[in-house]
Structure formats: structure tokens, C-alpha cells
Amino acid sequence: MPDAFDYRPAFDFVIEARDPESRARTGRLTTPHGTIETPNFIFCGTKASVKGVTPAQLREARTDIILSNTYHLMIQPGAEIVARMGGLHRFMGWDGPMLTDSGGFQIFSMGHGSVADEIKGRRNAGVETPRPPTLMKITEEGATFRSYLNGEKLFLSPEHSIDIQRKLGADLIVQLDECTPFHVDRDYTARSMAMSHRWGDRSLAEFRRGGGLSANGLPQALYGIIQGGIYPDLRRESAEYTRDRDFFGTAVGGSLGAHKEQMYEVVSYCMPHVAPDRPVHLLGIGGIGDIFAGVRQGIDTFDCVSPTRVARHGWALVKGVPGERVNLRNARFREDSAPIDETCGCHTCRTYSRAYLHHLIRAQELLAITLVSIHNIFTMNRLMRDVRQAIRTGELDAIERAWVVAR
């Protein structure tokens, strides 16, 4: 066993306040590109761009941290090019904290039709789900898959994922894991989890071999991932695995159950057993109600494509409305001179009426995507500020009631 890897002083995580009623906590997560307060939300810039929104607009919408996807970037434009262009921060013009994932989630889910739905278990139960067609082979060594772009055969091992993430140069990076489909049995889940743990050890070894530094020479911090499907004992075992290795942070990954309640349960299987002083990230979850549930379980950061993805379909997130959002394409907004949300201070709400946004959406104007995305991003950041404040003042219940109402 090597000496413990010391992530400080470049990285640090300090817990500042705790909710007496739950595991909720506020903290400060320090990276070489700045310190963010937690709980916080990480916005997806999948292909080195948050779709339709500039970094300046992200900042104006009070964004603290974003992520990019290793899977997409290794295929296009390739990690080498990003490294030669000075790393992802410089390449995409974002100078704040950034995370990259390992590439695993997409390898094990893409090409399968409804990717996230499947992984998140929203399909009908009963049959074992077939592997996505772009995934060719999983061995102890790594995963062989086809490029979604040109069908080229590609291979990703734990070492390769670390190497790519080193070239991309994000602050927070993640070990490769096998992200099992929802409806695999306990035996497969257990064997897969054990392999993901071995992949975690190889990721850590490769990370140490590089001195924990990006291709640009800046320190990076590695997250381990908890797998174990919907099985309490496996989740506990996997949480303890990450706890007992010198990862900087903990990510809760894999299948998160067939419905919201099961997702909450899966998280609850993990959280009593994670390293209590490390930041915990919940992968791919971003509904407003889900955020409150996750925060109460002790989750520190979240990510999800949904705030920007739903914006592209005309949905605006609104505090305190049934279903958490409204569709601006709806004819009732045709002559509505009010902003999306009277209580919101974002650029879009300060400048434009629902009628204008409705018009842009109907006219298929690109600006609709930008303006609704800005609102949704601002709203998520506002939500997270409210959540942090509520934890500090012990008002989480009241704040949740203000944000989340029954349908």
C-alpha cells in the first residue's frame, strides 16, 4: 500500500455547516481553478460547450462549475488536440472549476436508443437489457467499442481514461467503471462491481504514476465510483471500497433504480459508508425534487443534462410550479407579457417576455435555446444558493416547499 496521496493544498474540501435533521451539509471545495460552495450543480458541456451558451453567459447566470465528457472528446476532437491547445479550460474559454467523467457511462449506454432512461432504469422490468450496439466487448483489461462518429474501433482501459483526462486537464477527474444496465442480476452486478473496484485501483495507480498532474502540469483530483446496482450490501461494499482508497472524492454511479424512490434508496445504501470528509457527487441526477432528496442524504454535487436539454425543447424551470417547469411553446404564452418567472433575476427574465420566447420557439429561432438555457442555468444556480442558505439556517423544509409543489 503506497503512502496516502495528498491532494492539498491545490484541492481541499471543508465542511462548514450541517443540517441537524438530515445528512445535508454545506462545504467549500477548492480546486486550482477556484473554490466553489457546496451543495452545487455541475452543468454539462458535453463536447467542450454548454450547448448554445458562452462561458461569459454561464458566469452571468452565476455558474460555478461545469463538466465535459471524456467519451465525446476522445472521439472528437481527440484528447491530443485539446492538450496541444492548452487543455480544456483554455480550449473552451472556461476558467473555473471543471470535471471530466471517465467515458464509461457513454460507452456502456450510447448507441442504445434512450441512453439515460435505460441506465436510470426507467424501462419496463423483467428482461435482461441487451448491450448497446456500439459496445463490442468488455474484458478485465477494458472496453472495446465503436466510435459513434465513424464506426472506428476504439478501446478504453482505466489507464487510458486517466491518460485522456490528464490531457483534457479538468480539475476533478473520475475513475473508469463499468456502468451496468439496470436489469442485470445480482451475480452480474457483484462481478461487475468487483471489476470496477480493480479498475479503480488501476486508475489510482495510473493517477499516481503521473504525479496527479495534468498534461499542463496542474494538479488534478480523482474521484472513485460507487457501483453495486440496487443491492444494499453491494452498495455498502462499494462505498467502503472507495472510502478505503485515497480518492479525493466519491461519486455515486451506476443504476439508480427504476423510479425516484428507488434512486433515493440506492443513494441511502451508500451514504452511511462513504468517507465522511470527502465531497460526494451524484452522477446524472438533476431534477429539483431530486436535488433536495440528494442533499438530505449528504450529496455535495450533482450533474445532469436536463436543465439545458429541456431548454432546447422549450421547457423553462420555474420555482414552485407543479412539475418544476412550464413549456413556453404552449399557446397560453402567446400574448403573455410577463417574464418566465417574476421572482427570477436572470438576463432572460430581466429582458424578455414569455410572449417573445414563445415567438422565438415557434419561429425556430436559435436564440430561444440560448435564452431559455440561460434561465434554466440561472434557476439551478439560484436553487443551489437557496439550498446552501437553507442548510445554514435550518430551513431546508421550508425552502423545499417553496421550490417543489405537488402536481
Added chain:
Amino acid sequence: MPDAFDYRPAFDFVIEARDPESRARTGRLTTPHGTIETPNFIFCGTKASVKGVTPAQLREARTDIILSNTYHLMIQPGAEIVARMGGLHRFMGWDGPMLTDSGGFQIFSMGHGSVADEIKGRRNAGVETPRPPTLMKITEEGATFRSYLNGEKLFLSPEHSIDIQRKLGADLIVQLDECTPFHVDRDYTARSMAMSHRWGDRSLAEFRRGGGLSANGLPQALYGIIQGGIYPDLRRESAEYTRDRDFFGTAVGGSLGAHKEQMYEVVSYCMPHVAPDRPVHLLGIGGIGDIFAGVRQGIDTFDCVSPTRVARHGWALVKGVPGERVNLRNARFREDSAPIDETCGCHTCRTYSRAYLHHLIRAQELLAITLVSIHNIFTMNRLMRDVRQAIRTGELDAIERAWVVAR
């Protein structure tokens, strides 16, 4: 003959400097939403949005004035809704000077495949071009056409066009004209021009009837249009027509010839005969070389969709390169860490490499459109600043050589 309509003090046009070698001049054009220096370029916000760019980004790219299209807005969302939302400025969040056209150009060209190409005479010569299929009938009263959106039968008269533009509430508005196809004969052109003159008189009468005020009660200023095809005597007659009516400004419209040289000739037929103290707008022309040619003829404002349209196809305008632009999709930019234009100070050039923009274009990321549009808009505004400065200092030749080089 009614008393002359006095556009002052809300509107004014003051010529400030003249180029001794040509008709080029600088001026100050005052509107209720601000004063712009001329020569200047008017960016197209066709459907109440400059595609992919916010008003804040337009301002940051040093934009002074934009336009919107009556034809598109009368169909979607409808002038009534824009009026009820407080007018176009408020609706789309642009508080600077704005122009709307009459709707005629699109009625007489849309639905015909390559609209602008046809009108601008870039097709093969010889046969009379058929009318676009959405145009149903032209009579003395006005034009009957079908909505591009749902096929609904619509009618636009000179009075109706003024009424719509009053509801939209732009600062500068334009009389309805018949925009004849390029390859109609002299006889048709002469008869059409005469009708456009009668439409101009009706536009003026309707404008006066409304007191020259928008639905919001703000003063507006009306431009007359010079028609007459490629025929010198008709162009002169039409220029004299506009000169002898109390339009605030003069627009050069209609067919501008089969190639650049003929376009320059057509403009030269008009310019000696326009009212010398009024601003002159050249409709739909926006190449960098064309701007220099137009400015030398005495043109004060230009508009064209091309800076933002070519951006959507990956073309970046660059000072001093053959062809005036480069295509960032080209593989040679794959690892190019330089900005689009080293001499450009726009947000895009200050922040992003050609390699990043190339990646965004290849990855079909929306942000590519925004970032290249911002660069092209900034470049046109920079061009116009250079042109104005060159007129003041008598260096138009030198500035043209710096911007326009042979292929």
C-alpha cells in the same frame, strides 16, 4: 400638395465629412433610439432576432443599428401581438435604432427557391423569370400572397404595410414597392416603377394620416424606394420621384444587376439624382468590396443577411484575405491555436482558437453559430468604423487595399 413633413427634431441627418475623390461622406443619423454615425451597416434580425446572438452580444460587438422584416413578423407572431407587447424594441430587447422593411421584397421573392440570388440577378439571363409560387396576384391595390407558414391567403397594400410598421414601431420604415425580378423587360419595369411611385404616394399619405407616429406614439421616419431595374433613365426618374416627395430617406431597391459591376452601375444611375441631404440606404448589399463601392457612390447605410448567414455555415469574415472570408470547417484549422483574425478585438477572437471553432462546427454545436456570428458582426462594424475614419482622413483607397485583396 401638403406642407412638407418635418421629421425633426426626433430625426435628423447631418453630413459631417466628404471624400474629395468620390461621393463618399460621413454623417450622423439621429433617431428616437439614438444617433448613429454613417456609413453604417444594419444587421438583419429577420424574425425579431439576429440569429443566435443576443442584443447584449450585438452591443458588445459594437452594433449600432438592426432591422427586422415586416413580411416575417406580420405572419409570425403578427403585428398586433408585437404592438401589444410594447413594440419591437421592447419585444426583442433592442433599445437602439431599428429599421423595418415594407414586406415587399419577401412577397415578391419568397417561395422561389434562391430568393436573394434571383432578385440580385445572379441567375442565367435570357428568359423571363416566373413569379414565385407564393405570390398570387399583384394589382394596383396591392399584392395577394400565401403565408409561407400555413398557406393562408394574405394581402398587403401600401397602407397596410405602413400600418404594420407603425405597430412594429421601428424608427426607420420603408414604403411598399414592387420588387421586380431581374429579367423583366423595360416596358414591365417602367410600368412597375410607376406603380411603385403611386404606392409611395399612398405610403406617404398613410404615414401622414398617422401623424408619423408608431402605435406607441414615438416618431417614425419614412424612406422612399428607387426602382427602375437596370435602365439608367428609369433609375433617374425614380430617384427624382423620391427626391420630390417628403421622404426622410432614400432606399435603392429592386434588381441591382447581373453581377457586381452592373450593381455598381445601377447605383451610379441613381445617386446623382437623389436628395443630397437625405440618408441613402442600399438594400440587401453587404460584401466588403461592395461596401467600399457603395460608399464611394454616396451610400450611407447597408444591410445584408450575409455576415450572419455565412457564419452559420462556418465562414468567418477576415480583413485582407482573398475572398473576404475563410471557412473554419476546413481541416487546416484543426490544430490552429490562433484566433480567427489576429487583428480583431471581438469576444470570439479574444477568447477562442480556430481549432476550437473548427471543433464546434464539426461537432455541430450551436455555440459555433453564436461565436462566428459575433466575429462577423464585429468585423462588419470594425469595417464601417475604418471606412468612416478613412473618409474623414482622405484614406479610403488605402483602407480599401487593407480590407480587400485580389483572389
